[in-house]
Amino acid sequence: MDSLKQKIKEKGEQVRALKAQKADQNLVDSEIAALQELKKQLASVTGEDNSNKSKSKFTLKVPKGTRDYNEKEMAIREKVFSTIISVFKRHGAVTIDTPVFELKEILAGKYGEDSKLIYDLEDQGGEKCSLRYDLTVPFARFLAMNASQYQNIKRYQIAKVYRRDQPAMTKGRMREFYQCDFDIAGSYDPMVPDSEVIKIMCECLTELDIGNFTIKLNHRKILDGIFEVCGVPEANIRPISSAVDKLDKSPWEDVRNEMINDKGLDPIIADRIGEYVKLKGSKELLERLFQDQELCANANAKAGLNDMVLLFKYLEIFEVMDKISFDLSLARGLDYYTGIIYEAITELSGPPTLEDGTKIVRKFKKDTDEFDETTVGVGSIAAGGRYDNLVGMFASSKKGNIPCVGISIGVERVFSILLQKYYKLEQVKANEVEVYVMAVADGLLEDRMKICAELWNAGIKAEFMYKAKPKLQPQFSVCDRYQIPFAVIIGKDELNIGQVRIKDMRSKEQGEGGGSSVKRSDMITELKRRLEKI
């Protein structure tokens, strides 16, 4: 943050100096824009929101927990999307789209305790609708509605979902956010699609280049088996599972209290659970659990453990076992999982750590209900699991059920990690213009328009200045600001003898001169030749 403040100071001095020198207005404007970009970054780091300070008649802001993306942020986001989509397509996925809102009853009863976070549309006559909370339930609804055509499908969907949750914007925890989902639907031999989904998760996170990651892995049946073996009454299993799910954010003591005080669990049972859920490891943990005779006598646990043997074998073939942490504390909040569950975390997922290694406890900002974002981590960046009965909840017959397994990548969180780790927003190039058409004198607006039209018709990305008589320097400044590689420069005399000049704007030679004259009729060919070499 201090280096950002330093940069702002330097940039401010630069702008003042340019103004004092009466430098070209376009240059000054561009430097001011850079300064404001830096200030905005600082505001987003310090959590200050300047957008509300203007004295307009409107509250000039976006709804809480939502945000705009400017063109540079979009350039990064599109890169993230295209990386993910290329992985999905490499594994044979197709894409579908569903509406942003669903009938309210479609979403009801799918999300357990989190259902309170669903956004409803106002009843303006007609059907009662809610904004989608994830892409999984709409996908299940789609499959059930089209079961005659889709007994199996590998599909991805990238779209926004909505949760009335407490936002932590700089950490990518928002009320409106993109999910990138990939799911394999269909009845197959056990753990084969499951292992491919985890392989896909690894490919995505590796290619997104967000640094080291770990995939926490567990199995709902093992977890349910543990709860049963420990003596949790059946009706209390999902609520207790929800409590365990909080172990990544809260210490065991808090979770234990919730189990006992809020959910009425016997403390002895809670402590037995505590012994299990602290276990994590790899294949050796699996072997250890197989030696737990009480656990292995439980049908659920046994089935889960057998699945894990198969899964680990396949993950070894796919060479991703080094990413896996078999973690009995992983429970996942959603009700609909029935088999393996997983969650990818990075070093930035947890709450920040002090220098002595103690974890910072999540805090609220003074006198508000909003998190102090410096105390919050990014959270898991991808998660998912097997859900074998969700489609069946929508189907009219048992035959209509289709087992599924999938992942969801939280691109907003990936985005926030990339911004923290790699990108300097001000250096991101958003504009793809290849050629700027400019005049040395006399304006020549109509000639510039005509040449631009020729370039467009030839598929070349081109712009000109929307001014009848622009000066030369502002035209050059545009090329600099947007890093446009080539200029076509026209003058009256040259046009009269059927010539234009092409100038490589990346070369250091500045000013009016330079560039090479070409015949107007050769202009397109020459530009294409040069553009190919970039």
Add this chain to the structure above:
Amino acid sequence: MDSLKQKIKEKGEQVRALKAQKADQNLVDSEIAALQELKKQLASVTGEDNSNKSKSKFTLKVPKGTRDYNEKEMAIREKVFSTIISVFKRHGAVTIDTPVFELKEILAGKYGEDSKLIYDLEDQGGEKCSLRYDLTVPFARFLAMNASQYQNIKRYQIAKVYRRDQPAMTKGRMREFYQCDFDIAGSYDPMVPDSEVIKIMCECLTELDIGNFTIKLNHRKILDGIFEVCGVPEANIRPISSAVDKLDKSPWEDVRNEMINDKGLDPIIADRIGEYVKLKGSKELLERLFQDQELCANANAKAGLNDMVLLFKYLEIFEVMDKISFDLSLARGLDYYTGIIYEAITELSGPPTLEDGTKIVRKFKKDTDEFDETTVGVGSIAAGGRYDNLVGMFASSKKGNIPCVGISIGVERVFSILLQKYYKLEQVKANEVEVYVMAVADGLLEDRMKICAELWNAGIKAEFMYKAKPKLQPQFSVCDRYQIPFAVIIGKDELNIGQVRIKDMRSKEQGEGGGSSVKRSDMITELKRRLEKI
């Protein structure tokens, strides 16, 4: 429609024959899927919705006016988007993103009579929000919020918008639909960006290949001038303009009645308006209006006419004048336009025509409030105009205003035209898999997985069957169904001597044999070589 019924009959017979022959189940399944696709198409043509007929505990449907897109529809949609985006980028546009809902007060007072169509979110505590009605108002809000950084920008945005309107689904008139917006914001010399926006509109519609189109063009100032000259009281100008806007759907008599009976206009004034709004043409109409001394004495009209002179000159340079119809009946419903307005139509835009040339009048389905879709046209497929004061409505000072001009392309309508004109959905290839990895016997699941992982790691799109011991024929069927060009075929003996077989699945040779043996270590190189040639 009859040819579709015929196809369904034939396909049905084919399926029955295959079943009778006890053909391979995958082949039967694939034929059944094709049959159901045809039936679905018929249902969408006849307006029947089968999705509601299942006897599930849920109403298994999407909300009224919304729809799912399956993978083949998505393949077409993505092609449409990429065509449009490439045009936008060719003209130097960048993209931004805004939330799907805005604060309710941001949208208030921007849409005139259409404001009643805005979707509100339920008040669940916190801010009052509405789903965006278009992308223009959020863009203006974005500019006003970030005015210090954006005194000018060429931006595009492709996103869904929401209107509680009467849907006509097969015509692409929906409650949730995509808009593709392109706008140029900034203070420039008159009509230069305006002409580029119209050029862009022409490039998009030409490259989308939707057949002939016409751009109806008018100017709000000319229209306001006409209303003033005819004697419309100032307070009544926008309501009367709204009435004129209905002339593309309703005959003059109906519009006249609305003006007189609903909006209290003097019949003499209405008739004077009627004389003007029936005029359409090209440059010669402009010349004719310049000879109308009363009109030219009106400041608004004069300013508009002068703009048109300049615009027509630039449109001639851009060689798009042949697409333009200067049409005084074009008014556009939205309140915020201040300069030129335009709307692109195709032969499918208007209501259907009977054989004798009479237009079918828009009707409701019996006993419902829904349109009979056979009586409804697609409507305009792109539209826009200049809006110089909208950003200012959000800005705190006059300096905060930024003039804008833009277009919005209704891709849903483009999509419906493409489906009617060109595409047979069943032939669209959605899946991009390049190589299918299969075993001739013994299953060899783990070997197939290992080879697939090698292919994925080399960036090759590959799949295998999720079955421990699949038969050969179903594996071949998958290649056929998804038109997968190559298979890697493995057998125990070949693997033992370090070989695999590569088979070109597009060649006619069928069955187990065929293909060429390559060393396992050369497999990737050989596949890449062959894939390059496709």
